[in-house]
Amino acid sequence: MADSVNSSVNSSVNPFLAPSTLPYQLPPFADIRDEHYREAFDHGIAEQLAEIALIVSNPDEPTFENTLLPLERSGQTLQRVAAVFFNKSSSDSNDFTNALEEELAPLLAAHEDAIRLDPGLYARIASVHAQREELGRDAESLYLVERYHTEFTLSGAGLSDEDKAALRDFNKRLSTLTTRFEKNLLADTNELAVLIDDVAQLDGLAAGEISAAAEAAKERRLNGYLISLVLPTSHPYLASLTNREVRERLLSASAARGIRGGAHDNRELVLEISRLRAERARLLGFDSHAAFVTADETAKNPDAVAEMLGRLAPAAARNARAEQAELQKIIDGSGEGFELAAWDWAFYTEKVRQATFDVDTAAMRPYFELERVLQDGVFHAATRLYGVTFTPRPDLVAWHPDARVFEVSDEDGSPVGLYIGDFYTRDSKRGGAWMNPLISQSALLETPTVVCNNMNIAKPTAGEPTLLSFDEVNTLFHEFGHALHGLFAQVTYPKFSGTNVYRDFVEFPSQVNEMWMLQPEVLANYARHHETGEPMPQDLVDRIHASSTFNEGFSTSEYLAAALLDQAWHRIDADAVVTDVAEFEASALAAVGLDNPLVPTRYASTYFAHTFSGGYDAGYYSYIWSEVLDADTVDWFTENGGLTRENGDRFRDRLLGVGGRMDPLEAYRDFRGRDAIIQPLLDRRGLN
Template sequence: MSNPFFEPSTLPYGMPPFAEIRDEHYKPAFEKGMADQLAEIAAITRRRDMPTFENTFIPLEQSGQLLERVAAVFFNKASADSNDYTNELEEEIAPLLAAHSDAIKLDPQLYWRIKTVYDTVESLGLDAESRYLVERYYMEYTVAGAGLSDDDKEKLKEYNQRLSTLTTKFEKNLLADTNDLAVVIEDVAELDGLEPGEISAAAEAARERGLEGKYLITLVLPTGHPFLSALTDRTVRERIMAASRARGNRGNEWDNSDIVLEITRLRAERAKLLGFDSHAAWVTADETAKNPGNVRAMLDRLAVPAARNAREEQADLEAQAGHPIAAHDWAFYTEKVRQAKYDVDEAAMRPYFEAERVLWDGVFFAATKLYGIQFTERDDIVAYHPDVRVFEVTNDDGSPVGLYTLDLYTRDSKRGGAWMNSLIAQSTLLDHPVVVTNNLNVPKPAAGEPTLLTYDEVNTFFHEFGHALHGLFARVTYPKFAGTNTYRDFVEFPSQVNEMWMLWPEVLANYAIHYQTGEPMPQEFVDRIQASSAFNEGFQTSEYLAAALLDQAWHALGAGVVIDDVPTFESRALTAVGLDNPAVPTRYSSTYFAHTFSGGYDAGYYSYIWSEVLDADTVDWFKGNGGLTRENGDRFRQRLLGVGGSKDPLEAFRDFRGRDADIQPLLDRRGLN
């Protein structure tokens, strides 16, 4: 059988040959990819000469190319367009990949070679990126357990394989339960308050499930739902909120409660084996935060004023509503109060946020103004789903940057949320170009109707494109540092910075055009949005901090601590930090907290606000230095985005900013002074 993964793609920019890839290609490619890489590692460790950078680190970085090709494509498909086969294969392959990773990271001969070079790195005369490569490998392998005894390594392998199985199962359960809990509406009158395009999308979602004449409200990843701000029927709002919060905890085949308990127990035991007090301590040891104490100090500093502000906001909402506010009421009455206080109506803004204009005249326009890059749609290059669009990105001199693919719409086969992946990661050593993809979850209207985005969806679009720019611009020698391969509590920083251009006057005026009348968005809309920038920040900060602190609480547990009830643990954890307001539920409860139990943000959900300190300070810098200019864009590209993970991120920030970050702009932004 000819397998398209067995050789590098010959398509433009190395785009995977999606037209040729079939489900049956994945497993053989994974098996051969793992076998090939183990043989490549064995060729390093069998050498009789003393370890050097050239005979150890170069071949180590060159290893595993087949495995990387298939993994990048498969895991993107498993997230964006899954099916029964990919779901089953992901569960089968997860423990095998964990074992494969352990076979490399826990290889004593390989670790000896890495450590030998590390111990003499001062005298080797390496360039800065090569030296950093040595330092990162040594730190990562040490923290991963490479120095353990043989018996302890066997225990570690068991932990890693079992955890890989559990986290995969968590994600599959969540997707199935999310689809099952979608809210079916019989009468269109119950959808009063929604825009015609939203009603059309709900009808289309129902039709795709064989529910002709009905309407289906699919659930998003967080606890809240965009429709809650507009639906006038309180009973329908309550149904949506109840369905959202029921995910993964209904006692059915998709219940994630026992999985949460086993994951946290195993992570704590593994951390003890590795010499750490908790999983949070193990994770943060190799992040910019360095230890969970630093994380908790920041989160606790923000929790008290956030909870205070949320309760003040709640009083305003109850005055508007004339009755106590429940969680399913908050978004609806927030819009009422926002209109009363600031005359802001986000629903009235939607006709100005037509998706195609947002893409070309907003997201792409801002990038062109800042960085000089140009975008050309490539209909001749096939992507992994008919809805996915492909764009070639070039510099202003015509030189290539890479390919950008956009997967905008929600579907039952796609997990919730929004994200960026690299399908091909740039590397000079491997002569690799770059292909990145953005996934969003915008409801797809019926054919011929416009896709009108919400305010939050536009913001998410700019955010995820910030990740894409990071992946597109990074120019590194070694694949380990490619694209967004940097510290987890730094990686959100570039994407958060890119959000600022959404409301930048020159950008907004270019894309916020009424899709029917062609009129620009009235300036007073923008003025009111900006005047209300700190409005509802108490709620938004509280729901985020509740999730971040819940993540920390689960992963602060030491080995041997027994937790037998998920809701009780959650309640106690949130009460302890004053974020137990029933009207302000945590952004994610444990049984659908994909970030921490299947998404790689375990003990790391704090990263968003940790990065926001850098982001808010950087926004201040842009505003103080002329804003949307090529000079500013080039500086940010060269000193931050362009370095990928090839230097310490805080050093890169200091190089860009001229100093360490100041937290004051964040406190000002969120009204937490």
């Protein structure tokens, strides 16, 4: 059976059917054609099903060697094509990828169900699990047995045939709907970009930002200046634009995504996705989708999530109201005579920041040139901490001309992997910033590591510098933390490779990496004026630190509002009837005291990609859940001398290098010597 599958497609023609011969098995992007994708997906699905069939039909008693090992080795063709295709559909989509992704969504959901719901395979896994104490295997192998048994059980492998049929239908429908949600959001985000006719209306923006807006308009063959929307509700330009009408247009455009009627309206999708998830959870034996999701996370149940978020929300809302009063004083004192609105918050926050702390975040941009931030900041910190170096590889081609390849080497010259950075925004790229692997390290498969970072930085006209905002620099350090996690993980089994950890732990390493952005020896190395080369003044750096908890009421409230909204959608039971998205949102936010119209939720439901298409469903809480570990770890680094190789090696060996091969909280205790405490987080966010 396997032979007939392998001979069905010519591997010399389709580059996905065999490992790449390029360095680190980098996919041969120059050779990949549109027609290769569907052919490779079809072949990969058939190939893996044949591999699973061989496991199930094995007449010998189930063992680790004849069940778990071939299961881990299965599906390599499918993995190769999926990694490349879904990276492309996120970072450089077109009509072809959009159509194919919608075709593939139900097929891949059905394929996963064919494996997870196979009674013969589940019986073999259960048999190995029952004898795990006698296996005599190493800790990683035993954990592999535990994870497979848990995941198959929670996925419904033990259901009746009738219930499995219903589950397959749920999964197929949900895969189609979440894919459609993402495509609608990208299209509506592009359509709602704000076109400005008169450059005077862009007063307050830096020259590079105006240049980027002009370039964006030019690319669409429009006259004027086009401001592309970002994924969150609040656009970074709201802090700088002096024209109040333009600020209102920009925020209103962001909030209008998915609610305008027509082909890209996401309201019905939100209702149907949340309902189907609730019904599927009941079928699987859970009270809600949130209960189903958290059962296999470090939180373990939605009540633990609710307890933590509920502890933070009142203080955050109270701080935001105090900040609001201060902003209104600024407006009243200016004689402008209007009530503060949501689109004014960021602009007047900057005025208060300047008046109170003498910190002008817009004035920082000249010190944050992209190339310098990347090479002399992000890479430099990693070199100081872990001994790794980054060498440009212009001879290696990525998926887009803007995507650049770097070879990562250890201090002794031994290879670590490839890092690809694709930093600029374009209409074909979904919003936000993220990391994903193209090739994941595994000793079993003898595979190396290739990881990617994607961001959405506005690209100025050719020849002009790319100057980053303070938040964009922070985001780059954050996403690079994910990349390091992917690069450093050393595991035997592909299931545990890279960032394959619990969702509510995965943000922890990336958040820790943010700390190096303002570390004195790192900042001094990269924060230099792009024209004069002068370092950022130390007194400005000191004032940044002094203002670290400033506006935390707003930022914590907008995040918690989204996290609690995500929980609200996914804590409904299967009998709940929700018919109005806006009404449900308002009720959910009012229930937790975060219904302040001046502090809109970071993501409203119809453009909440994390929860309705991005894999963070009932899991958006994970950012602040992980931040407990992060803040506690920052304290550890501070107590132990900060940016040293000894500290870096400990963090790399005991956390980043572990990947998913052990319980992450056990790994944390091994690193820290105890469980994390919440006090450092409360101090950081001013929530005491």
